[in-house]
Amino acid sequence: MGKYETPARLRAVLADVERFRAAFEAWASLHVWVQKNSNGAGEYEVRDGVPSGALSRARRDVAVAAGRAGLAASIVMDSPFYDSNGWNADQNLIHRWQAVAYNTRIEEILDYTDMLAGQIAALVQNAEHDTPPQLGPTELHALIWGAAKKLWQIGEYRRAVSSAADAVEWYGRQQTSRHDIEGVVVWQEAFSDKAPEPGRPRLRWPGDPKHKSVTSMNRGLLGFGVGVQQTIRNQAAHGQGEQEYTPQEALERLGALSLLARWIDECNLDEASPAVPAPTNGQPVATA
Incomplete structure (x- = not known):
């Protein structure tokens, strides 16, 4: 037809x-x-x-x-x-x-x-x-659409993507209370396979950490977070030769940002156990 x-x-x-x-x-x-x-x-x-x-x-x-x-x-x-x-x-x-x-x-x-x-x-x-269902930007994660909405509605699609990318980076810092870092380091720290340390919590995919699918997801989150930062946020903000995006180009990028935000929501926060004070005078420290 x-x-x-x-x-x-x-x-x-x-x-x-x-x-x-x-x-x-x-x-x-x-x-x-x-x-x-x-x-x-x-x-x-x-x-x-x-x-x-x-x-x-x-x-x-x-x-x-x-x-x-x-x-x-x-x-x-x-x-x-x-x-x-x-x-x-x-x-x-x-x-x-x-x-x-x-x-x-x-x-x-x-x-x-x-x-x-x-x-x-x-x-x-x-x-x-x-015909497949037609999905629009309003179905994205509320954080992403909230950051992009005003710019999207006036046709500033590249700036809308940049704003949403900044919002998801802020979200990663907020969830881990890491306001001392920025850029790719946010995701390298949040999704690191290293054990959490005081002041350096991690985001972990729920489930048995030894299960293959959970291990795969945690490794993937690290690569995905870093990749989104480098290929979407950085390119939208100051990429060389980047022109104004079409609505479709912007929507695809917002979709990746939305997925990252949803996965952050599903992760558990893994924090280091509180340090136990060293005993004094050879006596054990009383705990509550």
Whole structure:
């Protein structure tokens, strides 16, 4: 179905077909079938008393509607409904409405239009089933969208990414209470495989630390955090040759930042055990 395969486009074509039907019915109501012989042959004639202006307007409305709806048949011909034995260019009664209207029963054109509308409606259903859900920036982690929102809404996509990247870096420092470091060091410290030390807690993926998947996740978080900092934050902030991002380019970067923020949320904070004071005078230190 080419460029007409999106649900929105197909619904627009369906609306055009329905507008044609309404305009054609209005035009047809100004006519009456006159039988010419005993064999049933005849033609439509304008009803007595119909003003010429009303007839002209009705005919123009049908012509315009037919021009818009005429594409519907070609869409069906390029769809699973197409049957080479049942469709061809000459059978497009919307395009040929005026040539056939005076010697073809109006009901035939209406039936054709209804059939076409039904087939387009079925194509809409198929396209909706095949189209993946459309996700936007508002579905991102609240921290990320909150930092990017105002800049995104005015089309400053690169700055929106930079703002969101700064926000997730701040979040990493906040979760580990490490306001003495910045940049890649935040993630190197937060996700380090070294044991925590006083003032240097770690973020750990939940689960058995000896389990392969947990070990893999902890190692991956270190690489991912550092990678996001270097490839997204640094490039958005001061990358050489970086131009304004398209919405899609910005959304993909925000998605990575959002994922990092969500993983931070899922991690546990691993802190060093409080130091036990050394005993004095050979006596054990009392503990509460």
